[in-house]
Amino acid sequence: MAEKFCVSCGRNILAIKDSVVFKCPNCGSEIVRCGICRNKVVKYTCPVCGFSGP
Numbered sequence: 001m002a003e004k005f006c007v008s009c010g011r012n013i014l015a016i017k018d019s020v021v022f023k024c025p026n027c028g029s030e031i032v033r034c035g036i037c038r039n040k041v042v043k044y045t046c047p048v049c050g051f052s053g054p
């Protein structure tokens with residue numbers, strides 16, 4: 001299983017509960033977000049197309 005890193009803070013999400021992986025609504029690329037950033041409602045930015053959302 002490949003390691004995944006939060007797009008907002010760079011943490012390895014395997015060590016963080018409530019982490020999510022979802023598709024960018026704009027381009028469909030995989031976006032990884034850790035539970036810490038979800039709790040803080042940190043904005044994410046797609047690394048491929050630059051789309052950002054809540």
Ligand SMILES: [Zn+2]
Nearest residue numbers: 006009034037
């Ligand atoms: Zn994070």
Ligand SMILES: [Zn+2]
Nearest residue numbers: 024027046049
């Ligand atoms: Zn995108």
